[in-house]
Amino acid sequence: xxxxxxxxxxxxxxxxxxxxRLMTAMTGDEKHGPSATxxxxxxxxxxxxxxRVSPDRLDDPGRDRFLLSKGHGPAAYYAVLAxxxxxxxxxxxxxxxxxxxxxxxxDRNLIPxxxxxxxxxxxxxxxxxxxxxxxxxxxxLTPRVFVLVGDAELDEGSNAEAIVYAGAVGLANLVVVAxxxxxxxxxxxxxxxxxxxxxxxxxxxxxxxxxxxxxxxxLSASGSGEGPRLVVAAVEGKAES
Amino acid sequence: MSDMRTVFASAASSVLxxxxxxxxxxxEISADLFAKAAARHPDRVLNVGIREQLMxxxxxxxxxxxxxxxVHTYAPFLVGRAFEQVKLDLGxxxxxxxxxxxxxxxxxxxxxxxxxxxxxxxxxxxxxxxAVQVPGHPDEVAELLRxxxxxxxxxxxxxxxxxxxxxxxLPLWPGLQVVxxxxxxxxxxxxxxxxxxxxxxxxxxxxxxxxxxxxxxDGEGLRALAADAADTVVLVxxxxxxxxxxxxxxxxxxxxxxxxxxxxxxxxxxRRYGTPSYHAARYGLDATGIRRSVTDFLGA
Numbered sequence: 001x002x003x004x005x006x007x008x009x010x011x012x013x014x015x016x017x018x019x020x021r022l023m024t025a026m027t028g029d030e031k032h033g034p035s036a037t038x039x040x041x042x043x044x045x046x047x048x049x050x051x052r053v054s055p056d057r058l059d060d061p062g063r064d065r066f067l068l069s070k071g072h073g074p075a076a077y078y079a080v081l082a083x084x085x086x087x088x089x090x091x092x093x094x095x096x097x098x099x100x101x102x103x104x105x106x107d108r109n110l111i112p113x114x115x116x117x118x119x120x121x122x123x124x125x126x127x128x129x130x131x132x133x134x135x136x137x138x139x140x141l142t143p144r145v146f147v148l149v150g151d152a153e154l155d156e157g158s159n160a161e162a163i164v165y166a167g168a169v170g171l172a173n174l175v176v177v178a179x180x181x182x183x184x185x186x187x188x189x190x191x192x193x194x195x196x197x198x199x200x201x202x203x204x205x206x207x208x209x210x211x212x213x214x215x216x217x218x219l220s221a222s223g224s225g226e227g228p229r230l231v232v233a234a235v236e237g238k239a240e241s
Numbered sequence: 242m243s244d245m246r247t248v249f250a251s252a253a254s255s256v257l258x259x260x261x262x263x264x265x266x267x268x269e270i271s272a273d274l275f276a277k278a279a280a281r282h283p284d285r286v287l288n289v290g291i292r293e294q295l296m297x298x299x300x301x302x303x304x305x306x307x308x309x310x311x312v313h314t315y316a317p318f319l320v321g322r323a324f325e326q327v328k329l330d331l332g333x334x335x336x337x338x339x340x341x342x343x344x345x346x347x348x349x350x351x352x353x354x355x356x357x358x359x360x361x362x363x364x365x366x367x368x369x370x371x372a373v374q375v376p377g378h379p380d381e382v383a384e385l386l387r388x389x390x391x392x393x394x395x396x397x398x399x400x401x402x403x404x405x406x407x408x409x410x411l412p413l414w415p416g417l418q419v420v421x422x423x424x425x426x427x428x429x430x431x432x433x434x435x436x437x438x439x440x441x442x443x444x445x446x447x448x449x450x451x452x453x454x455x456x457x458x459d460g461e462g463l464r465a466l467a468a469d470a471a472d473t474v475v476l477v478x479x480x481x482x483x484x485x486x487x488x489x490x491x492x493x494x495x496x497x498x499x500x501x502x503x504x505x506x507x508x509x510x511x512r513r514y515g516t517p518s519y520h521a522a523r524y525g526l527d528a529t530g531i532r533r534s535v536t537d538f539l540g541a
Contacts, residue, residue: 061307109335115305117333120325126295127330130266130302130310137264137284137308158326161295 022079026095040076069124070150071105086113122156152184167200174228182237209233245402250274252383301330316342316358332368345403347520359506373456375432378410405433416459423447426473440528460492
């Protein structure tokens with residue numbers, strides 16, 4: 001993470017550097033485990049450089065849609081939403097309490113800018129397929145649908161239904177970013193996660209999930225325009241932390 | 242006369258023509274009936290293959306994009322197989338859709354248990370915000386579908402189609418509709434149970450009330466009818482027995498005393514093939530069985 005930090009532009013440094021403090025406001029912990037931070041850099045790069053979203057256009061039909069499918073361990077997500085002005089910073093302190101809008105899994109009906117309620121694994125990508133279809137059906141050809149999944153989340157069979165289908169129909173406005181911290185018990189074998197998407201017609205790429213420039217380039221790439229894209233964001237495994 | 246499924250496909254195709262935000266999501270079942278609509282509206286008629294989880298989730302995603310999805314397949318695959326998706330990707334997201342099933346409890350008697358869904362309404366009933374409509378005749382299907390599309394802004398609807406049908410149709414009414422009055426009990430006939438109920442109680446002094454609307458349940462209507470019929474109620478439902486018993490009990494809770502009998506599909510597996518009428522007879526849902534249950538309940 002230190003190397004990635006050094007590559008940041010100065011004006012971004014200020015808010016990116018604040019993320020640990022915002023996460024501490026939620027958990028009270030000074031240090032954060034790898035499951036809480038595996039998505040941190042991906043989320044930051046998405047909201048800082050990739051997604052065409054902002055707090056003043058929450059209902060804009062032309063906005064990009066970001067679906068956090070891996071809803072577990074949302075501290076990094078909430079920290080980024082606070083840093084980018086989607087939620088007031090004081091909300092963070094109540095994390096998980098009865099009066100808080102911020103639960104251990106996020107709820108779209110409680111949090112501005114959150115597109116889906118997640119927690120149960122394997123729902124974000126199939127919902128994203130429908131959303132991508134729906135935008136096209138409405139003639140909204142500019143906005144893209146980004147879905148963040150975890151490598152172990154892909155164990156859920158519902159993803160297999162979505163991966164084959166989305167590739168077959170060529171949903172070019174759909175981008176999956178799979179944060180790979182090698183936490184799936186049985187893994188993805190030779191060729192990794194991307195092999196499973198590639199055979200279904202997805203264009204795939206793998207980058208460091210801590211390298212902001214590489215993430216930004218991979219996530220912003222226009223792709224072939226003929227089908228959905230997968231970006232595998234590799235981070236350190238849980239065991240290595 | 243067309244069957245309910247054919248009527249539905251025709252009505253849904255018209256809805257697609259008229260409403261630019263309507264969409265249909267399929268999982269192979271009935272795809273042939275939507276071929277022309279798919280040719281006219283390729284972006285809004287989606288067949289996802291034999292993927293029922295994805296079918297429901299795509300419906301949810303379409304709703305999140307601002308569309309009004311109709312999601313359709315066989316009842317056990319629409320409700321049971323993809324129930325987590327119904328609960329979370331529609332209910333929990335507050336993404337609204339009209340779910341339309343065929344097959345009902347035992348239309349596919351010959352196909353066996355895998356193609357039967359007597360539990361569907363009970364399951365859907367655990368998801369907040371779902372209306373349930375059970376037409377009793379093909380001529381009621383188009384109006385119920387259009388009605389469900391019309392109220393999508395306030396909630397989802399489960400529309401349960403069947404090859405079982407009443408002999409004739411009635412003008413639709415949102416709650417209980419008295420077909421004939423009586424004094425000893427109110428017999429509520431849901432959807433295609435009306436004809437067998439009328440045959441079963443033809444010489445009994447009971448009120449027969451018909452409804453297609455199971456949820457929201459017309460508790461107020463039931464309370465009023467029961468007050469003139471000895472506070473005695475018989476529910477006759479074409480799915481799991483007792484599915485609406487709690488709703489009827491809640492409606493009658495303020496009475497000093499009431500009696501309630503729930504008739505429906507038994508809570509056991511028949512493990513027989515045969516015809517729908519054979520299954521109805523075995524579950525006591527034909528006119529003979531209903532008559533036996535009602536007369537036992539009321540006493541001589």
